[in-house]
Amino acid sequence: MSIILPEPGSDAKGAARPAEAPIYIPAEETPHLHKEYKGILRWLTTVDHKLIGVMYLWFAFFSAFAGGALAGGIRAQLALPILTDGTNATMGLNAGKALLSPELFNQFIGMHASFMIFFAIIPGFAGFSNYFVPLLIGARDMAFPKMNAFAFWLLIPSALLMICSFAFGSTGAGWTGYAPLSTRTYSPNIGVDMWIFGIHLAGVSSIMGAINFIVTMSTMRAPGMKWFKMPLFCWTVLIQSWMALIGTPVLAGVVTMLLTDRLIGTGFFDPARGGDPLLYQHLFWFYSHPAVYIMILPGFGIVSHIMASFSGKHVFGYKGMVYATAFIAIIGFLVWGHHMFSAGMEPWLRAYFGFMTMLIAVPTGVKIFSWLATLWGGSIRFTVPMMYALGFIGLFTIGGVSGVFLANVPFDVQVHDSYFVVAHLHYVLFGGSVMTILGGTYYWFPKMSGRFLDEKLGKIIFWCIFLGMNLTFMPMHWIGLAGMARRIYTYRPEFLDMNRLISCGYLLMLAGGIMLLGNILYTLVAKKRTAGNDPWGVNATQHTLDWETKSPPAPHNFDRLPKIV
Amino acid sequence: MFKDKDIRNLVAIWVVGTLLAFASAALVYSFYSPAAPGGSPTETSPITNWIFQPSTTVAEMVRVNTAWTVAVIFPFLFAPIITLLYIIGRFNEKNNPVPATFHEHLPLEVFWTIVPAVVLVAMAVPAYGVLRYMEKPPTKPDLVVDVVGAQFYWQYTLPKYDVTVTDEGDGKDPLVLPVDKAILLNGQSFQVNHAWWVPAFGVKFDVIPGRINTSWIRTKREGSYKGQCAELCGTLHAYMLIHVNVVPEKEFYQWLKKKGAKFPPEEQEYVAALLGEDVTATALATSTTTNH
Numbered sequence: 098m099s100i101i102l103p104e105p106g107s108d109a110k111g112a113a114r115p116a117e118a119p120i121y122i123p124a125e126e127t128p129h130l131h132k133e134y135k136g137i138l139r140w141l142t143t144v145d146h147k148l149i150g151v152m153y154l155w156f157a158f159f160s161a162f163a164g165g166a167l168a169g170g171i172r173a174q175l176a177l178p179i180l181t182d183g184t185n186a187t188m189g190l191n192a193g194k195a196l197l198s199p200e201l202f203n204q205f206i207g208m209h210a211s212f213m214i215f216f217a218i219i220p221g222f223a224g225f226s227n228y229f230v231p232l233l234i235g236a237r238d239m240a241f242p243k244m245n246a247f248a249f250w251l252l253i254p255s256a257l258l259m260i261c262s263f264a265f266g267s268t269g270a271g272w273t274g275y276a277p278l279s280t281r282t283y284s285p286n287i288g289v290d291m292w293i294f295g296i297h298l299a300g301v302s303s304i305m306g307a308i309n310f311i312v313t314m315s316t317m318r319a320p321g322m323k324w325f326k327m328p329l330f331c332w333t334v335l336i337q338s339w340m341a342l343i344g345t346p347v348l349a350g351v352v353t354m355l356l357t358d359r360l361i362g363t364g365f366f367d368p369a370r371g372g373d374p375l376l377y378q379h380l381f382w383f384y385s386h387p388a389v390y391i392m393i394l395p396g397f398g399i400v401s402h403i404m405a406s407f408s409g410k411h412v413f414g415y416k417g418m419v420y421a422t423a424f425i426a427i428i429g430f431l432v433w434g435h436h437m438f439s440a441g442m443e444p445w446l447r448a449y450f451g452f453m454t455m456l457i458a459v460p461t462g463v464k465i466f467s468w469l470a471t472l473w474g475g476s477i478r479f480t481v482p483m484m485y486a487l488g489f490i491g492l493f494t495i496g497g498v499s500g501v502f503l504a505n506v507p508f509d510v511q512v513h514d515s516y517f518v519v520a521h522l523h524y525v526l527f528g529g530s531v532m533t534i535l536g537g538t539y540y541w542f543p544k545m546s547g548r549f550l551d552e553k554l555g556k557i558i559f560w561c562i563f564l565g566m567n568l569t570f571m572p573m574h575w576i577g578l579a580g581m582a583r584r585i586y587t588y589r590p591e592f593l594d595m596n597r598l599i600s601c602g603y604l605l606m607l608a609g610g611i612m613l614l615g616n617i618l619y620t621l622v623a624k625k626r627t628a629g630n631d632p633w634g635v636n637a638t639q640h641t642l643d644w645e646t647k648s649p650p651a652p653h654n655f656d657r658l659p660k661i662v
Numbered sequence: 663m664f665k666d667k668d669i670r671n672l673v674a675i676w677v678v679g680t681l682l683a684f685a686s687a688a689l690v691y692s693f694y695s696p697a698a699p700g701g702s703p704t705e706t707s708p709i710t711n712w713i714f715q716p717s718t719t720v721a722e723m724v725r726v727n728t729a730w731t732v733a734v735i736f737p738f739l740f741a742p743i744i745t746l747l748y749i750i751g752r753f754n755e756k757n758n759p760v761p762a763t764f765h766e767h768l769p770l771e772v773f774w775t776i777v778p779a780v781v782l783v784a785m786a787v788p789a790y791g792v793l794r795y796m797e798k799p800p801t802k803p804d805l806v807v808d809v810v811g812a813q814f815y816w817q818y819t820l821p822k823y824d825v826t827v828t829d830e831g832d833g834k835d836p837l838v839l840p841v842d843k844a845i846l847l848n849g850q851s852f853q854v855n856h857a858w859w860v861p862a863f864g865v866k867f868d869v870i871p872g873r874i875n876t877s878w879i880r881t882k883r884e885g886s887y888k889g890q891c892a893e894l895c896g897t898l899h900a901y902m903l904i905h906v907n908v909v910p911e912k913e914f915y916q917w918l919k920k921k922g923a924k925f926p927p928e929e930q931e932y933v934a935a936l937l938g939e940d941v942t943a944t945a946l947a948t949s950t951t952t953n954h
């Protein structure tokens with residue numbers, strides 16, 4: 098694919114104009130140019146997709162620290178537990194002496210997950226999507242810029258509701274909020290209702306974002322950019338948006354049913370009133386399995402760009418990548434039952450869900466092999482974003498393989514709700530999603546800010562996070578197989594050493610995260626803007642539009658709308 | 663497009679690496695041999711699991727099936743990782759200054775779509791055999807146990823003998839089961855969800871209000887087994903520990919007798935002969951009163 102930037106004498110629609118005349122930008126395409134404030138007001142009122150994207154990224158970054166702090170509480174408790182070996186357990190009596198009370202511990206695990214999912218990973222990708230989808234398709238902005246801003250600002254009350262719920266006793270039922278534990282009988286705190294409202298707002302935000310991306314990519318691609326000329330990142334965001342659009346209403350529905358059960362006694366999940374607790378699980382996972390792909394697909398897109406860029410090649414099997422992503426999305430909606438293998442279901446259903454889950458390994462394998470073929474024969478530059486992309490392949494492969502094991506029903510029954518599952522999901526969500534977000538941060542930072550993050554320090558940070566991640570989550574496979582359940586605030590003495598090791602891994606990751614925050618702040622404040630249009634020098638091969646405009650781009654993105662041939 | 667030498671090197675490293683990994687895994691595994699004689703777990707030994715101490719028929723089948731899964735899937739774990747490491751060493755700026763230009767190869771793409779699919783079938787077929795076995799409880803079990811999860815203890819009822827024990831998580835009143843018997847477990851709950859999980863038995867089932875989840879085991883080995891609740895059920899979830907002693911038949915009946923069992927008439931003679939004591943209802947009534 099190649100890009101033609103029209104001669105200065107003509108605009109995209111071909112009308113001739115003098116070379117030095119200002120470019121006419123149709124007002125309806127760039128509403129943020131209507132009125133421009135300065136300073137903080139500029140951020141508060143902006144409808145520019147780039148500023149909104151940056152706000153999403155900051156929001157995600159700080160949420161990741163909040164979620165990470167909660168994880169720190171969990172790891173501290175598990176490194177210094179009051180042990181129980183079943184012979185001297187004295188029930189609630191020694192609970193008060195623990196670092197975290199069991200109530201608080203359960204709130205921590207629920208909020209850690211809620212924060213990381215709804216406020217760190219999903220908005221993190223939303224940030225990149227907002228910033229780069231319009232750039233990559235050669236558009237001036239999103240299709241609905243005001244709705245775009247609204248979707249972002251909804252996240253603030255959503256996060257506030259969840260944070261404040263701690264003051265009222267937040268949900269102790271985990272992020273999954275299984276009924277009946279989350280019903281009023283067993284969780285009377287209004288913190289649970291606040292958590293539900295928080296999910297509502299995050300859900301509305303994510304639905305708005307999804308609609309916006311679908312419409313933007315369907316209608317605003319630059320002239321000549323056919324569907325199959327759209328860069329892979331856009332494809333993954335498009336498919337992710339469809340998933341969010343289909344899945345999120347179901348999540349909103351199920352938490353609403355829980356809310357009405359709690360507040361007005363509808364009894365959807367109460368067997369005494371004709372309800373069924375298992376219904377909650379079916380509806381919840383109908384969203385929450387696809388949510389896994391909502392949280393990883395844009396990452397697939399990001400690493401595809403990074404790997405092609407720094408190996409000096411094109412992405413291998415572009416169309417195969419698109420089809421594989423779409424196939425993952427479709428199958429992703431048909432496998433939710435694999436979270437419920439021990440919950441009791443028809444024998445043939447267990448067989449079906451197991452089979453479909455294995456099937457997902459096929460397109461996922463296609464993606465991994467295609468990435469490797471992208472790298473094969475390349476001339477790799479080990480920049481920091483590339484290191485995250487390479488690390489991602491290794492970690493995501495491990496997460497994928499443990500996922501195949503979990504599709505094996507007899508095996509899954511053994512490790513379900515054990516630390517094995519905790520290990521698996523963190524290899525996918527940390528080794529997958531977070532690594533790609535960090536890779537994307539380094540890759541596009543020069544474009545977004547005009548400045549380079551420090552490469553040397555970046556490598557140190559990478560190794561802290563990469564090694565810390567493995568130190569934290571690899572031993573979890575083992576203690577899970579050995580019989581340690583998840584979501585417990587104390588455990589048998591035989592798991593003590595491993596848990597302390599795991600907590601050390603956490604400290605390593607924390608060190609990496611703090612250095613990264615410091616480096617980003619320092620770079621923004623103290624470094625000069627040096628980045629040109631194509632700061633990494635990759636676009637001679639890549640021909641993507643993000644590198645065809647200034648760093649950072651002007652509010653209207655392109656002085657002349659590009660044409661794709 | 664692909665330089666033959668690189669492909670050959672890679673395949674050689676992959677084959678040798680995979681074989682080495684399997685060999686060392688087998689070595690480690692045999693080092694921790696599960697079938698060590700006299701290896702019955704006691705009350706003070708660490709928790710046991712289905713990998714090293716499979717103690718039911720299901721657990722044994724899951725162990726074999728998992729070994730098979732490892733054998734077919736792990737080469738696919740090593741393949742990308744070894745390829746990645748090879749690429750890092752071989753195709754970097756220094757060793758390969760001019761990047762290749764290929765970005766398509768249909769036969770290759772078809773190949774890596776089909777091969778994993780075939781391997782997955784090889785993994786799925788035996789797994790479904792185990793699944794069928796797990797899901798077919800014996801029509802005439804030797805013993806039925808109703809397992810009730812509650813906040814925060816486990817209650818077991820043996821309806822045939824009218825015996826109920828409560829495991830408060832402290833191991834003082836464990837469930838006792840006879841060895842080498844088919845046991846049907848009916849899981850129920852009347853409050854919130856829990857999950858009954860004993861790793862060495864290869865069994866886990868959620869207990870959910872409004873339904874009965876059935877599972878079954880055939881005990882194979884004596885010993886004290888440990889498990890715990892595996893579904894978040896509230897503040898003291900961590901303390902819902904499970905204790906099960908698997909004992910010879912005679913001890914099992916002694917335990918029943920101690921618990922004040924009402925032996926069904928057709929069993930009384932057999933039990934009396936086994937224990938050398940009278941276990942009719944009247945005899946038990948007197949003996950329990952005198953014991954107090």
Ligand SMILES: [Cu+2]
Pocket residue numbers: 385386389432433435436
């Ligand atoms: Cu899932």
Ligand SMILES: [Cu+2]
Pocket residue numbers: 855856857891892893894895896898899900902
């Ligand atoms: Cu529990």
